[in-house]
Each structure stands twice: as C-alpha cells, then as structure tokens.
Amino acid sequence: MSIFSKYDGLAQSLAAVTADGGRNPFAVVIDRPLSSTVGLIEGRETLLFGTNNYLGLSQSEAAIEAAIAAARTHGVGTTGSRIANGTQGLHRQLEERIAAYFQRRHCMVFSTGYQANLGMISALAGKDDYLLLDADSHASIYDGSRLGHAQVIRFRHNDPEDLRKRLRRLEGTPGAKLIVVEGIYSMMGDVVPMAEFAAVKREAGAWLLADEAHSFGVMGAHGRGVAEADGVEGDVDFVVGTFSKSLGTVGGYCVSDHDGLDLIRLCSRPYMFTASLPPEIIAATMAALDEMGRRPELRHTLMDNARRLYAGLNAAGLRTGPQASPVVSVILDEVDQAVRFWNRLLDLGVYVNLSLPPATPDQHPLLRTSVMATHTPAQIDRAVDIFATVAREFDLMRPAAATA
Amino acid sequence: MSETVADVSALIVQTLLANPKVPRDINGSSKIVEDLAFDSLAVMNFVMEIEDSLDVSVPLDRLADIRTIDDLAACIVSLKQAS
Ligand SMILES: Cc1ncc(COP(=O)(O)O)c(C=O)c1O
Numbered sequence: 001m002s003i004f005s006k007y008d009g010l011a012q013s014l015a016a017v018t019a020d021g022g023r024n025p026f027a028v029v030i031d032r033p034l035s036s037t038v039g040l041i042e043g044r045e046t047l048l049f050g051t052n053n054y055l056g057l058s059q060s061e062a063a064i065e066a067a068i069a070a071a072r073t074h075g076v077g078t079t080g081s082r083i084a085n086g087t088q089g090l091h092r093q094l095e096e097r098i099a100a101y102f103q104r105r106h107c108m109v110f111s112t113g114y115q116a117n118l119g120m121i122s123a124l125a126g127k128d129d130y131l132l133l134d135a136d137s138h139a140s141i142y143d144g145s146r147l148g149h150a151q152v153i154r155f156r157h158n159d160p161e162d163l164r165k166r167l168r169r170l171e172g173t174p175g176a177k178l179i180v181v182e183g184i185y186s187m188m189g190d191v192v193p194m195a196e197f198a199a200v201k202r203e204a205g206a207w208l209l210a211d212e213a214h215s216f217g218v219m220g221a222h223g224r225g226v227a228e229a230d231g232v233e234g235d236v237d238f239v240v241g242t243f244s245k246s247l248g249t250v251g252g253y254c255v256s257d258h259d260g261l262d263l264i265r266l267c268s269r270p271y272m273f274t275a276s277l278p279p280e281i282i283a284a285t286m287a288a289l290d291e292m293g294r295r296p297e298l299r300h301t302l303m304d305n306a307r308r309l310y311a312g313l314n315a316a317g318l319r320t321g322p323q324a325s326p327v328v329s330v331i332l333d334e335v336d337q338a339v340r341f342w343n344r345l346l347d348l349g350v351y352v353n354l355s356l357p358p359a360t361p362d363q364h365p366l367l368r369t370s371v372m373a374t375h376t377p378a379q380i381d382r383a384v385d386i387f388a389t390v391a392r393e394f395d396l397m398r399p400a401a402a403t404a
Numbered sequence: 405m406s407e408t409v410a411d412v413s414a415l416i417v418q419t420l421l422a423n424p425k426v427p428r429d430i431n432g433s434s435k436i437v438e439d440l441a442f443d444s445l446a447v448m449n450f451v452m453e454i455e456d457s458l459d460v461s462v463p464l465d466r467l468a469d470i471r472t473i474d475d476l477a478a479c480i481v482s483l484k485q486a487s
Contacts, residue, residue: 130463135452151463154448169461169487358445 016336022343025354035059036374041351049309049369049383050353054218054326055298056374058248060291063284070283077278083265086276094282095253097289102224102239104255108265111274113213113242114140116252118147119270120209120240121180125150128175132163132206134182134192136361141180141211147269150178157361158185160196167204177206183215183226187360187368189327191219194226198235209238217246217292218326223299243281247288251277302326302373305380309371312384318391329355330367330387337394338365344390350383407458407484413477416454420473423450432474451476460484 018024030048031040036056039048057063070090080086091109099107110116121144125131129150133141136157145152153170156162163179170177179201181192194210201208212225220228223246227236237258243251254261265271277285292298303326310324319331332338335356342354345367353368360366371380407415413432420426426440436442442450451462454476460483462476470476 135448145464152465153461153463154452156452166461169459358443363445 017339022339023346025339025342028346028351030351033059037372037376037379039351041346044349046346047350047379047383049371049375050351051372052214052245052370053248053372054214054246054302054370055248055292056372057246057288057291060248060284060288062291063248063287066287067280067284071280074279076280078276080275081272082276083272088276088279090279090282091276094277094286097286098253099255101222101289101293102255103233104239105257106259106261107253107255108261108268108271109277110252110254110271111277112250113240113244113252114143115270115274116240116242116254117141117211118144119268120238120254120264121145121178122148122270123264123268124148124207124209124238125176125178130170130173130175130177132166132177132179134158134180136182136185136187137180138182138186138211138213139359141182150175158190158192160193160200163197164200164203167200167206177204178209179206180209180211183210183212183219184325184327186214186327187355187366188321188329189214189325190322191215191325192226194230194236195232198230198232201235207237208235209240210236212239212241214245214327216241218299218302221296223292223296243285243288246292247285249281249285249288251281251285298373302371305371305373305375305377308377308380309369309384312380313387316384316388316391318387318396326371328369328371330369331364332367332396333364335365337396338367341390341394341396342367344393345386348386348389350386407481409474409477409481412458412480413474415457416473416477419453419457420450430473432477433472435471436473436476437471454480458484460487 033039034045036053036059037048038045078086078088095107095109099105110119117140121141125148127149131145131150131152133145133152133154134157135154153166155166167177181197184191198208210227215225217223219226222228227233227239238254238256240254243249306326306328307324310320310328313320313328313330321329332341338354345352355366355368357363357365417430420430430439436447455461458480460480462479462483466479470479
C-alpha cells in the first residue's frame with residue numbers, strides 16, 4: 001500500500017476541481033507583481049484582489065531601500081535561532097519598535113505569524129490549564145492548541161454568551177483559562193465584539209489573547225487593532241499578529257505588559273527551534289511600520305475602498321459576509337460552482353482567493369477578496385463589474401437585489 | 405441528573421437523525437467519521453450541539469480517542485461525573 005493512499009479522497013477532490021480544464025486554484029503562479037494592485041498571471045495583467053496586502057506596503061519604496069541597505073551591511077541571513085546566534089541588534093530594535101507602537105512593555109518577534117500563534121498558545125497554556133478557542137479560529141491557533149498540553153474547549157463563533165457558559169462549567173477547576181479570539185476573521189471579514197469578550201474575561205478572571213493578524217494597521221485610531229478601536233487594550237493580555245499583511249513583509253509578534261513574556265523565550269519551541277528573521281526583512285518591516293504610523297490616511301482609504309467593494313458586490317446581487325471590512329467574501333452554495341466562478345474571474349482579469357470547506361465556516365465555498373488602500377476606485381468598480389458579469393453568466397443574481 | 409451511557413447514546417443518535425444527510429440506520433456502535441462521513445469540522449460542530457443539550461464541555465483532545473457514538477457517550481458521562 002502506498003504511503004499516499006490515505007490521500008486518495010483528496011486526490012479525487014482535486015481531480016474534480018480541475019476537471020474540464022479548470023486551473024488548480026491552489027497552484028496559481030503570479031509571474032511577478034507590477035505594482036501592489038496588479039500582477040502578471042498567465043502573461044496577463046491581472047487585478048489583485050486576494051493578497052492581504054492591505055496597505056500596499058509590500059511595494060513600499062522606503063521598505064525596499066531599507067532592505068537593500070540592511071542586506072549590504074548585515075548580509076542576507078542570520079543562520080541561527082533566537083536563543084543561539086540568531087539575535088542581532090536589529091531583532092532587539094524591531095521588538096522595541098513594535099512594543100512602542102502598541103504602547104506595551106514587551107515584545108517577542110517570531111519568524112512567521114503562524115509560529116507566533118503556535119509559540120504563544122502552546123507555551124502559555126500548560127497541562128493543567130484550559131484553552132478556550134473561537135470555533136472559527138485560524139489553523140495556526142488550532143495547531144498551537146495541539147502542540148501544547150492544555151485542555152481545549154471551543155466556543156461558538158463571536159458569541160461571548162456561549163463563552164460565558166463554558167467558563168461557568170469550569171468554575172472551581174484549578175488551572176489558568178486562556179481565551180483566544182481574532183480581531184478580524186480571515187474568512188468572512190467579520191469583526192470580534194472585543195469589548196464584550198473583555199467583559200467576560202474580567203468576570204471569569206481569565207486571560208485573553210487576541211490575534212490581530214488582519215486588523216493590525218487596519219482598525220483603531222492608530223492601527224493597533226480591534227482592541228484599540230473598542231477601547232479595551234488593557235484587558236487584552238497578549239496581542240499576537242503578523243508582518244505579512246498590513247506591513248507587507250513576513251514575521252510574527254506578540255506584545256504584552258506581563259513581565260513573564262521573557263520566560264516564554266525559553267520554553268516556546270516554535271520560537272527556539274527555527275532560524276530568526278533575516279536582517280533585510282527586519283529593516284523593511286521597521287520602515288513599513290514607520291510608514292504605517294506616518295500615513296494614517298492609508299487606513300481611511302482602505303476602509304473607503306472596503307465599503308465601495310462591499311456595496312458593489314451586494315448591489316450586483318451577490319451574497320457577502322455580515323459587514324464591510326478589508327476582507328470581503330462572496331458566499332456561494334456549491335463547490336463546483338465556486339470553482340467555475342473563480343476560474344471565470346481569473347479569465348476576465350481578477351485574482352481572488354478560492355476558499356473551500358472545511359477551511360470555511362458553515363461548509364460554504366467562498367470567493368474571498370481582500371481590499372487595499374492602493375486600489376483605485378476605478379479598479380474596484382472594474383472588479384465589481386467582472387463579478388457581476390460572471391454572476392449573470394451563472395444566473396446567480398439574488399431576486400431581491402436584482403430588482404432593487 | 406445521572407444519565408447512563410445508554411441514555412446519552414440515545415440522545416446523540418436522536419440529535420444526529422435530525423440531520424437529513426445522516427444515514428437512517430445508525431446506532432451506538434456506528435463510527436462517527438467512517439459511518440457518518442463527517443469531516444473534522446463536522447465532528448466538532450455536532451459535538452457542540454450535544455454539549456449544549458447536556459450542559460457539558462468536551463475538550464477537543466478527548467475527541468481524538470473517540471471512534472463510535474458509544475465512545476462519545478461514555479466520555480460525556482465520565483466528564484459529567486467528574487464535575
Ligand atoms: C488569523 C491569522 N492568524 C495568523 C496567520 C498566520 O500569519 P502568517 O501567514 O504571517 O504566518 C494568518 C494568516 O495566514 C491569519 O489569517
């Protein structure tokens with residue numbers, strides 16, 4: 001028997017997706033980006049509406065120059081882990097800069113956002129502790145819960161009352177309770193009711209970790225995320241996030257006011273047993289952070305663009321997530337239809353993400369788009385037009401909206 | 405409030421049968437993944453429904469050892485006795 005035979009079902013699903021000459025949606029090649037909003041795909045200029053590059057900073061001139069300068073002075077890699085030879089002055093500097101941005105006392109930087117969740121969640125919640133995870137948590141949160149030894153309890157998505165009920169069942173049990181939520185949920189773009197979760201956390205004497213991966217640089221007056229927007233940063237014990245979205249580079253972080261954070265450096269395996277970020281990435285990240293702080297208008301334009309795309313897709317008769325945010329997903333019913341829709345969008349020059357169950361909530365396939373501050377209104381209108389064209393081809397207009 | 409494994413198992417079967425996609429001939433010894441064709445997410449979502457009916461939380465790490473409906477029922481009964 002082949003070692004791969006357990007994936008026969010997966011092979012069949014993939015074959016079904018690519019039947020009739022469809023592309024493999026998980027193997028798209030962007031030959032190269034021409035700007036933050038346009039990429040060359042299959043030799044054609046294609047509008048990018050699925051890159052998480054919310055502020056367009058992957059193409060920041062300042063970040064590019066900083067990366068080049070750092071590579072010249074420091075070389076291109078550290079060849080070691082943070083607890084051995086992989087901590088350079090630049091790593092300390094970046095940690096200080098991120099801590100200062102969040103007005104927190106401590107920061108730990110990881111090599112990816114995925115590892116930041118893995119490293120924090122597995123190390124914070126030990127054998128006698130409880131982890132309480134939102135049902136729609138990102139894979140990195142679930143994986144972190146499996147790497148550690150805590151008991152893991154799942155509560156209904158964005159439902160503080162359901163969490164309260166589950167915490168009540170744990171009353172009287174020893175062990176710390178760590179609640180994990182996200183700022184903006186990556187699949188549907190819905191925002192966490194952070195103030196309500198903060199209230200539940202206070203009542204129960206629990207700890208709260210917020211993954212602001214999609215909301216850092218996006219929400220809050222200074223871009224510190226949903227906790228800032230909701231005025232409850234003091235209740236969020238640990239903020240985790242990534243540099244790979246609004247800052248346009250790669251890497252992850254955790255900030256906190258708890259002095260214990262420094263101990264996590266010595267017991268978090270995803271922090272200890274992997275090479276640290278290379279100098280050019282750190283330099284680019286710091287330059288992008290500067291730009292994010294200096295240009296709050298990027299956030300305002302981003303939200304204007306998000307509302308424009310959300311309204312446009314709804315007006316075109318498509319079903320979307322519950323609120324306008326930089327992640328706007330079109331919800332479809334059948335996988336087969338979603339695959340064909342996604343292929344047509346790419347034929348007509350728009351790249352979005354195809355997300356399939358079980359990675360999506362409620363078993364629905366999604367055409368997931370992410371908006372950028374650097375999209376022009378004309379680019380957004382063009383993308384909406386193309387969505388509407390394909391929806392008409394597929395006869396997908398919802399009657400109520402179609403006649404409105 | 406002292407449900408037996410048989411009581412809990414019957415309640416789980418009843419909850420499952422409310423879903424039209426579930427085969428009609430299931431019983432306590434049916435395997436949750438194989439016989440019901442549930443993926444990991446579907447299992448977690450259906451356990452959440454049972455948790456609500458029985459006012460108990462089943463830690464996800466316990467699910468790894470559960471194969472059949474009776475296994476799940478036994479796990480829930482032991483969790484309720486412990487609390
Ligand atoms: C909610 C959430 N957390 C963490 C991550 C991991 O971040 P990264 O891709 O930077 O490793 C992602 C994105 O992939 C995410 O969507």
